[in-house]
Amino acid sequence: MKKILLFLLPLCLLFSFSAFAYMGENYVEKAKDVVTSNDERCPVYAETPLKEVKRAPFEISLRWNLLDFPSSGPPQVRTENLDIAVNLNLSQSLFAYGWIGTRTTRKTDYVYENTSREYDPEWKSRMIFAGFGIYITPTLKFFGGFGKIVLENADGSAPDLNVANERGLAYDIPFFQNKLEISYRVVEAEVAGESIPVEDAPASGSYNALAISLTVPID
Numbered sequence: 001m002k003k004i005l006l007f008l009l010p011l012c013l014l015f016s017f018s019a020f021a022y023m024g025e026n027y028v029e030k031a032k033d034v035v036t037s038n039d040e041r042c043p044v045y046a047e048t049p050l051k052e053v054k055r056a057p058f059e060i061s062l063r064w065n066l067l068d069f070p071s072s073g074p075p076q077v078r079t080e081n082l083d084i085a086v087n088l089n090l091s092q093s094l095f096a097y098g099w100i101g102t103r104t105t106r107k108t109d110y111v112y113e114n115t116s117r118e119y120d121p122e123w124k125s126r127m128i129f130a131g132f133g134i135y136i137t138p139t140l141k142f143f144g145g146f147g148k149i150v151l152e153n154a155d156g157s158a159p160d161l162n163v164a165n166e167r168g169l170a171y172d173i174p175f176f177q178n179k180l181e182i183s184y185r186v187v188e189a190e191v192a193g194e195s196i197p198v199e200d201a202p203a204s205g206s207y208n209a210l211a212i213s214l215t216v217p218i219d
Helices: 002-023 025-033 198-203
Strands: 058-070 082-089 094-106 122-135 140-153 164-175 178-188 207-218
Touching: 058 094, 058 178, 082 207, 094 140, 122 164
Parallel strands: none
Antiparallel strands: 058 082, 058 207, 082 094, 094 122, 122 140, 140 164, 164 178, 178 207
16 A cells, blocks of 8 residues: 555646646746846746756755654654755756755554563654755656664664665745745665564664755855
């Protein structure tokens, strides 16, 4: 069921954004009339030819991970899960990125009999990632990268995690001279070791997230 949701959710997002773009077409045309031709930082619209896109060299984003789907835990709405990201635009379609963030989530409260392992359901993590992305259209992009997640449980213990990886899909919406970004990310960070005890299953750092970001271009 989870795999089906992972497949369908990006498609639903794309259909939603297409409808948004259609309804806002008149507004976009009016907004273009007031943007001068010499403005290097004018918002990039979906109908802008990719070869004519002019992106700022850098972009800084504040990302709010609104919906969190943790491994070994139920879907949940979070207000405190924030990331700060920086993009380096290498061309109209290629960019490098890095981000740091913190995350709090609740998992299923497992208690294992005849073992010394008992995890509190509240988990906190610190994360750092870097990677590359490519724009498929002027406003639609895929990205992927690697990073490290450090987990903290209420009792201060958690197994080491393997190197984490992420991949995702994002869509940009012009917002004055900035942009709003809607993204869906899949992050995998499994417990290190060839054979993982079942009592360590809740300690996985893997999760999926649906997020909204405010992105500001920097010349």
